[in-house]
Amino acid sequence: MATLRADPWQERLEDVLAACDVAFLRTIADHLLRARSHWPADDLRDRIAQALANPPLVDRRLRDLPTAAQRLLQVLAVNSRPDGRLSSFIEILAAVDDSPGLEALGALWNYGFLFPVERPANKRWRPPDLVAETLEAWDPRLFVPPPVLHRARLLKLDWPQLPQHLPNRPEIREADGLEFPIRLAASWQIVGTNPLRLTQRRDFYKRELTRLRQDPLLNAPFADGVIQPPDLGMWVIDWATALGLLIERDGTTEAGVWRDHWQVPLPELIRELWCALLEVTRWCPERGWQPARERPNPFAAVYPLALALMFHQPDEVWLSVREVGQWLSQHHPFWGHDKDGEPWAAKLLLGVFFPLRLVQVAPAADDDWLVRLTDLGRWLAGGRRPEQESLAELPTMIVQPNYEILLLRQGLAPRLLSDLSRFARWQSIGSACLMTLDADSVYHGLESGLECEDMLRVLQRHALREIPENVMTALRTWSKKRDRVLIYRECVIVECTSAAELDEALRRGLIDVKLTDRLGLVAEEDRLDYRQIRLVAHRDYLDPPERCLTFSDDGLELHVDVVRSDLLVEAELQRFADPVESGTKGRCFRLTRSTLRRALSQEWTIADLDRWLLQRAGQPLSPAARVLAAPDHSLTIRAQSCWVVRVAESEIADGLLQWSSTKELIRERLGPTALVVAADNVPRLQQCLAEVGQHLVIEFLP
Amino acid sequence: MNPAEKSRLPVKIHRRVSLILTEDTPLAEEIRACRKLDQDILGRLSDRVLLIRPGRVEAIVDELRRMGHTPRVISSPE
Numbered sequence: 001m002a003t004l005r006a007d008p009w010q011e012r013l014e015d016v017l018a019a020c021d022v023a024f025l026r027t028i029a030d031h032l033l034r035a036r037s038h039w040p041a042d043d044l045r046d047r048i049a050q051a052l053a054n055p056p057l058v059d060r061r062l063r064d065l066p067t068a069a070q071r072l073l074q075v076l077a078v079n080s081r082p083d084g085r086l087s088s089f090i091e092i093l094a095a096v097d098d099s100p101g102l103e104a105l106g107a108l109w110n111y112g113f114l115f116p117v118e119r120p121a122n123k124r125w126r127p128p129d130l131v132a133e134t135l136e137a138w139d140p141r142l143f144v145p146p147p148v149l150h151r152a153r154l155l156k157l158d159w160p161q162l163p164q165h166l167p168n169r170p171e172i173r174e175a176d177g178l179e180f181p182i183r184l185a186a187s188w189q190i191v192g193t194n195p196l197r198l199t200q201r202r203d204f205y206k207r208e209l210t211r212l213r214q215d216p217l218l219n220a221p222f223a224d225g226v227i228q229p230p231d232l233g234m235w236v237i238d239w240a241t242a243l244g245l246l247i248e249r250d251g252t253t254e255a256g257v258w259r260d261h262w263q264v265p266l267p268e269l270i271r272e273l274w275c276a277l278l279e280v281t282r283w284c285p286e287r288g289w290q291p292a293r294e295r296p297n298p299f300a301a302v303y304p305l306a307l308a309l310m311f312h313q314p315d316e317v318w319l320s321v322r323e324v325g326q327w328l329s330q331h332h333p334f335w336g337h338d339k340d341g342e343p344w345a346a347k348l349l350l351g352v353f354f355p356l357r358l359v360q361v362a363p364a365a366d367d368d369w370l371v372r373l374t375d376l377g378r379w380l381a382g383g384r385r386p387e388q389e390s391l392a393e394l395p396t397m398i399v400q401p402n403y404e405i406l407l408l409r410q411g412l413a414p415r416l417l418s419d420l421s422r423f424a425r426w427q428s429i430g431s432a433c434l435m436t437l438d439a440d441s442v443y444h445g446l447e448s449g450l451e452c453e454d455m456l457r458v459l460q461r462h463a464l465r466e467i468p469e470n471v472m473t474a475l476r477t478w479s480k481k482r483d484r485v486l487i488y489r490e491c492v493i494v495e496c497t498s499a500a501e502l503d504e505a506l507r508r509g510l511i512d513v514k515l516t517d518r519l520g521l522v523a524e525e526d527r528l529d530y531r532q533i534r535l536v537a538h539r540d541y542l543d544p545p546e547r548c549l550t551f552s553d554d555g556l557e558l559h560v561d562v563v564r565s566d567l568l569v570e571a572e573l574q575r576f577a578d579p580v581e582s583g584t585k586g587r588c589f590r591l592t593r594s595t596l597r598r599a600l601s602q603e604w605t606i607a608d609l610d611r612w613l614l615q616r617a618g619q620p621l622s623p624a625a626r627v628l629a630a631p632d633h634s635l636t637i638r639a640q641s642c643w644v645v646r647v648a649e650s651e652i653a654d655g656l657l658q659w660s661s662t663k664e665l666i667r668e669r670l671g672p673t674a675l676v677v678a679a680d681n682v683p684r685l686q687q688c689l690a691e692v693g694q695h696l697v698i699e700f701l702p
Numbered sequence: 703m704n705p706a707e708k709s710r711l712p713v714k715i716h717r718r719v720s721l722i723l724t725e726d727t728p729l730a731e732e733i734r735a736c737r738k739l740d741q742d743i744l745g746r747l748s749d750r751v752l753l754i755r756p757g758r759v760e761a762i763v764d765e766l767r768r769m770g771h772t773p774r775v776i777s778s779p780e
Binding site for chain 2: 440487490493501510516525528532534536540542562563566567
């Protein structure tokens with residue numbers, strides 16, 4: 001019997017019971033426990049949870065339910081998942097019972113057999129008033145506690161019996177169930193290479209739709225098909241998204257991760273596909289791709305209804321596809337009791353259930369087809385488990401020297417599909433499938449976490465013949481190519497105070513990779529052994545740069561503040577300054593003519609240096625450094641012979657500059673009390689001063 | 703100072719650093735020669751080590767792949 005995944009639902013039940021309105025808890029207690037005592041709310045929650053796990057009690061209460069509610073539970077029991085939308089529950093109720101379904105839903109609430117999946121945010125939960133207006137705006141996910149569904153399967157209910165038929169030819173066909181797993185695996189690869197952009201209505205853009213409609217892999221004809229469903233490409237994408245193989249992020253559908261359900265036998269994977277199929281909302285067998293719906297997809301209710309209807313027929317009985325379709329369309333409210341049946345029944349049973357290996361098909365008269373559940377289909381609906389498919393790794397492929405892999409479907413298992421899809425490119429899907437190996441596909445395999453040896457192991461285990469030597473060599477060469485460029489997303493750089501200490505850190509295994517003479521890399525901070533280091537300072541790479549340099553008095557040395565410095569400071573400093581022996585003052589760099597000229601001859605300019613130093617030292621290049629940085633013969637520096645006349649006070653200098661006799665003799669004022677006079681004019685100045693009774697003292701300085 | 707304390711190496715740690723480590727210098731030069739890549743490179747620690755501007759790892763990876771390189775992105779300890 002298929003086992004429902006109960007654990008998460010038990011937690012959810014406890015969670016939602018804790019959020020229930022106390023008055024409603026008492027209603028449940030009245031119906032489920034037949035409580036006469038007035039227990040506190042916490043006691044009530046515990047007792048309700050215990051009662052729902054008590055099979056005899058659940059059996060008794062199930063028998064008290066209206067028939068419609070019993071049938072709803074039986075349909076939900078074939079789902080392999082206990083949750084669904086309220087709208088689907090109502091549609092199933094309407095299909096399985098002619099009486100209005102709201103009464104049955106009310107009974108399920110009151111017995112504690114139906115709860116919301118999402119816990120209400122800010123208020124105590126109680127069942128809603130189920131009026132049409134409410135449903136239009138509010139269509140919550142609900143769930144039935146799994147133990148209740150287990151017991152509901154055992155209820156003896158009268159299900160409608162459809163006419164039995166016999167095939168007109170003994171051609172019974174059963175698919176291998178691999179059509180969809182292979183396409184889903186290919187979709188991961190297709191979307192991984194080219195993510196799909198989504199519109200605001202979760203539709204694909206026109207170009208993407210065209211691409212998906214024309215994709216030769218996703219739309220490849222079924223190897224053993226009767227009917228090809230419409231818009232197969234889009235359906236597979238939507239299905240893969242529901243399965244978690246693809247993810248929607250920031251308006252784009254991207255490749256997701258291979259989950260554990262690809263590591264199980266095929267029947268288990270098909271059960272996962274079935275569960276995910278109920279989540280496919282944008283595609284249906286009737287109209288194909290239809291993302292903009294005004295009402296929920298009716299097939300979320302049709303899938304379990306069809307499976308339950310066939311499951312409750314006698315074993316081995318063949319049913320007409322047309323008659324199954326007629327029953328569904330006559331009873332499901334979406335089609336308004338259509339008496340003629342719908343062509344979608346063939347697409348559903350022959351285009352969805354058959355390739356999924358849920359039904360066998362056989363030809364009938366009048367171009368009709370007959371169907372009956374396979375062992376797998378019966379197991380999915382609650383029957384006996386089919387014979388366990390082996391997980392043994394059977395040889396099922398031929399690797400050819402031209403890097404092609406020929407896959408035979410007989411031995412294909414979900415695990416092999418997922419492994420191969422990660423490092424080999426799908427080329428064609430058919431009764432035998434073709435994949436190829438190339439540098440790019442191997443690179444994607446490595447990126448997904450596989451090692452070269454993992455890939456070789458997969459090929460060797462499943463190959464019918466020995467792997468060609470050139471393929472193995474190419475795989476190893478392509479794998480090595482990836483190590484030419486390593487990108488560390490978020491690593492830790494350890495900065496040592498000297499090269500010797502970095503070597504010591506390497507010797508102790510503290511550093512993974514040596515980057516420079518003082519810098520080492522550790523891929524993950526957790527691996528850093530803090531017992532062996534003393535943290536002088538730490539810095540986050542995302543922090544903005546700080547001022548961490550100071551100029552020496554001569555303007556030619558830059559001292560580094562180790563606490564504030566960032567990674568780039570020293571690397572960039574070395575482009576225009578040379579490190580000098582640090583001694584006790586910390587690390588220091590000296591500007592020389594050669595270092596400055598070196599920087600200027602590359603991509604730096606004086607303006608760049610000024611900008612960089614303003615950010616890191618708070619001042620531009622020092623005047624001394626500017627002199628050193630100046631190109632050869634670019635500065636105009638003249639030495640001229642002249643006399644400096646010094647006076648005791650600035651007023652005297654002012655007077656000499658104002659008096660017309662001396663004014664013309666003075667060439668320049670150097671300062672408040674210093675004037676420059678040309679050598680030729682000194683005798684005249686002496687004479688002028690003598691005329692006014694002053695004496696010019698002539699001095700020759702050494 | 704006890705021996706254990708003495709043997710502890712004084713270090714400064716730079717956390718959350720994004721960088722490219724190339725196999726050889728010409729490869730790093732090739733990366734810097736690409737204008738699209740160079741604008742996301744913050745600087746060079748050595749001939750083979752380039753610092754990536756914060757938040758630009760994905761852009762760098764995409765561009766490298768577009769150029770035909772197959773960079774190995776290391777996000778967690780191997």
